[in-house]
Amino acid sequence: MSMSASPAIPPPPLPWRDNDPRDRGGPQQPLLIVRGFKKHFPIRGGLLGRTVAHVRAVDGVSFHVRKGETLGIVGESGCGKSTVARLLMRLMQPDAGEQIFDGDSVGSEGGLSVAELRRQAQMVFQDSASSLNPRMPVQGSVAFGPMAFGMPKAEAMALARELLTKVGLNPALFGGRYPHELSGGQKQRVNIARALALKPRMVILDEAVSALDKSVEAQVLNLLQTLKRELSLTYVFISHDLGVVRWISDRVMVMYLGEVVEIGPADQLYNAPKHPYTRALLASRPAMDPDHRREEAPVSGDPPNPVNPPSGCRFHTRCPFAEPLCASRAPSLGDSEGGAHLAACHMQDPDSGHSQARLQ
Amino acid sequence: MSTTIDKVATPAPMAAPRQRGYWGTVGYRLRHDPVTLCFGALLLAIILSAVFAPWLAPFDPYRESIIRRLKAPGYMGHMLGTDELGRDMLSRLLHGGRLTLTMGMVPVLLATLIGGGLGVVAGFLGGVANAAIMRVMDVFYAFPSVLLAVAISGAMGGGVLNGMIALTLVFIPPLCRVAETATTQVRNLDFVDAARATGAPLRLVLWHHVLGNVLGPILIYASSLISVGIILASGLSFLGLGVKPPEPDWGLMLNALRQAIYVSPLVAAMPGIAIFLTSVSLNMVSDGLRAAMDVRS
Numbered sequence: 001m002s003m004s005a006s007p008a009i010p011p012p013p014l015p016w017r018d019n020d021p022r023d024r025g026g027p028q029q030p031l032l033i034v035r036g037f038k039k040h041f042p043i044r045g046g047l048l049g050r051t052v053a054h055v056r057a058v059d060g061v062s063f064h065v066r067k068g069e070t071l072g073i074v075g076e077s078g079c080g081k082s083t084v085a086r087l088l089m090r091l092m093q094p095d096a097g098e099q100i101f102d103g104d105s106v107g108s109e110g111g112l113s114v115a116e117l118r119r120q121a122q123m124v125f126q127d128s129a130s131s132l133n134p135r136m137p138v139q140g141s142v143a144f145g146p147m148a149f150g151m152p153k154a155e156a157m158a159l160a161r162e163l164l165t166k167v168g169l170n171p172a173l174f175g176g177r178y179p180h181e182l183s184g185g186q187k188q189r190v191n192i193a194r195a196l197a198l199k200p201r202m203v204i205l206d207e208a209v210s211a212l213d214k215s216v217e218a219q220v221l222n223l224l225q226t227l228k229r230e231l232s233l234t235y236v237f238i239s240h241d242l243g244v245v246r247w248i249s250d251r252v253m254v255m256y257l258g259e260v261v262e263i264g265p266a267d268q269l270y271n272a273p274k275h276p277y278t279r280a281l282l283a284s285r286p287a288m289d290p291d292h293r294r295e296e297a298p299v300s301g302d303p304p305n306p307v308n309p310p311s312g313c314r315f316h317t318r319c320p321f322a323e324p325l326c327a328s329r330a331p332s333l334g335d336s337e338g339g340a341h342l343a344a345c346h347m348q349d350p351d352s353g354h355s356q357a358r359l360q
Numbered sequence: 361m362s363t364t365i366d367k368v369a370t371p372a373p374m375a376a377p378r379q380r381g382y383w384g385t386v387g388y389r390l391r392h393d394p395v396t397l398c399f400g401a402l403l404l405a406i407i408l409s410a411v412f413a414p415w416l417a418p419f420d421p422y423r424e425s426i427i428r429r430l431k432a433p434g435y436m437g438h439m440l441g442t443d444e445l446g447r448d449m450l451s452r453l454l455h456g457g458r459l460t461l462t463m464g465m466v467p468v469l470l471a472t473l474i475g476g477g478l479g480v481v482a483g484f485l486g487g488v489a490n491a492a493i494m495r496v497m498d499v500f501y502a503f504p505s506v507l508l509a510v511a512i513s514g515a516m517g518g519g520v521l522n523g524m525i526a527l528t529l530v531f532i533p534p535l536c537r538v539a540e541t542a543t544t545q546v547r548n549l550d551f552v553d554a555a556r557a558t559g560a561p562l563r564l565v566l567w568h569h570v571l572g573n574v575l576g577p578i579l580i581y582a583s584s585l586i587s588v589g590i591i592l593a594s595g596l597s598f599l600g601l602g603v604k605p606p607e608p609d610w611g612l613m614l615n616a617l618r619q620a621i622y623v624s625p626l627v628a629a630m631p632g633i634a635i636f637l638t639s640v641s642l643n644m645v646s647d648g649l650r651a652a653m654d655v656r657s
Binding site for chain 1: 382549550551553554555556557558559560561564568569572573576655
């Protein structure tokens with residue numbers, strides 16, 4: 001199925017290679033649209049192993065990614081960021097929801113098959129060590145994807161070596177090494193080369209730089225930006241590091257307990273956050289100026305248990321502005337397909353009945 | 361001045377980059393491990409001497425002689441002496457190796473294919489399939505292995521074939537358990553997900569990424585089981601359940617000669633020494649294999 005483009009969508013922020021033969025919808029068609037993604041993990045218990053409850057890891061997430069754009073996804077640990085990444089790659093099946101890749105519905109009758117999706121979208125995992133086969137020389141790991149799609153071995157190896165060069169590793173020196181013979185940053189470069197081996201249009205980076213130390217992290221981030229420009233890639237960048245996300249992202253999505261609480265252009269979201277949770281997250285960053293250091297945490301306690309999420313707005317148990325209304329009715333985010341800055345908070349809705357609704 | 365600096369800045373020629381695959385590396389490391397090589401050579405010699413026994417044996421292993429019973433090594437051309445019926449020990453040991461090694465190795469080979477295959481399937485599929493396969497294995501685990509082998513071959517009647525079937529059944533559960541554990545560990549690592557995310561067919565992911573990491577532990581465990589197999593097979597023959605006299609078999613020979621231990625201790629110990637040497641070299645080779653396969657060390 002093909003999505004009709006809305007004229008309200010502004011042109012892509014970065015130069016988009018429009019001579020890509022795989023491009024179907026043109027620059028106005030978002031590369032990825034997700035509507036109502038849900039993933040509930042059953043918890044089994046008792047003598048017979050029956051399902052006693054569900055962890056609502058991802059609970060109705062909708063967003064879109066334009067061609068050539070970087071969408072950052074931030075949130076606390078356990079908010080469902082990584083589950084979203086695995087759902088996007090179909091390493092897990094979503095319980096509900098729709099995924100549209102360049103106008104084609106993924107996994108549905110007549111749409112894009114999962115195998116076809118994986119030729120166009122690739123993923124880089126957080127743990128650079130465990131995401132490489134310990135018993136395979138790294139150039140073999142890079143060449144595996146192309147070889148699985150029928151590329152002759154010599155050609156795939158040549159491609160792997162070319163990609164290793166592209167990510168800054170000398171193939172003559174590193175190609176034949178095993179993962180344990182490389183440092184964390186080098187391993188992550190290999191992972192990036194592996195993700196690029198199938199010439200994807202979109203790369204999902206799941207905490208791809210979080211495990212690296214700061215100097216290596218900066219190198220890898222610069223590499224990612226260069227590759228994006230050279231290869232006209234689109235990124236979904238998942239991280240808990242707010243600074244890194246702001247630096248690399250065009251738009252940012254904030255998740256809390258399996259839901260999207262705020263989404264918008266990076267500058268707007270960081271300069272004028274609308275949701276109290278986003279404000280708390282931003283305030284929790286350590287200040288560079290000792291005079292501005294906070295003595296108390298902006299949000300107290302752990303996120304509530306996703307098995308039994310709070311009623312109404314899921315943030316109301318920790319929100320300083322919570323009112324009885326917040327516990328009874330869930331705020332809606334609205335449709336973000338125009339790229340607008342939106343937040344799922346009753347204070348953003350003048351008709352919600354929240355006492356501070358108009359003061360925003 | 362600048363030229364000297366340039367010279368210093370030029371990186372020294374690095375060691376030739378290794379372009380071997382995984383198995384190439386394992387082979388290279390095995391070739392550079394003298395202990396494993398020695399025991400490997402000994403093992404090969406034992407196997408070859410069993411294979412070529414008919415050509416190597418100086419005497420007919422079945423020819424008895426009442427007047428030449430239990431002679432010491434060196435007596436009238438009998439390099440290792442004679443047994444309790446006057447048969448040449450060297451010829452019998454060479455011929456005995458054929459049956460003993462077959463009974464030790466064939467069951468392990470079969471059990472590796474069956475048990476290892478079941479274990480990899482159970483580990484990769486998980487869930488109900490895993491529970492079904494592993495609970496059946498647990499039933500076999502409830503019996504001590506010697507007792508189980510004796511019970512099975514006793515129930516089916518003696519003989520070489522039944523003995524091998526019994527040993528195969530005894531070895532399937534432990535191999536299945538090892539394969540299942542290794543597969544479960546590997547399956548949950550990110551590189552399997554990363555390989556799946558390339559869109560490669562499942563059989564290629566299994567073959568290149570799962571099996572390569574699982575085969576090592578299975579092969580090492582299996583090679584250590586061969587010596588257990590030889591001892592168990594000898595035990596079955598010792599009890600009269602495996603090989604029947606007058607066929608030469610190390611376990612059977614040990615049983616028959618134990619009555620002569622005070623008369624001719626050297627001759628009586630020989631089948632035991634043969635079993636011991638085979639077991640030790642198998643264990644050393646499997647140990648060397650384990651070290652060579654662990655590319656991380």
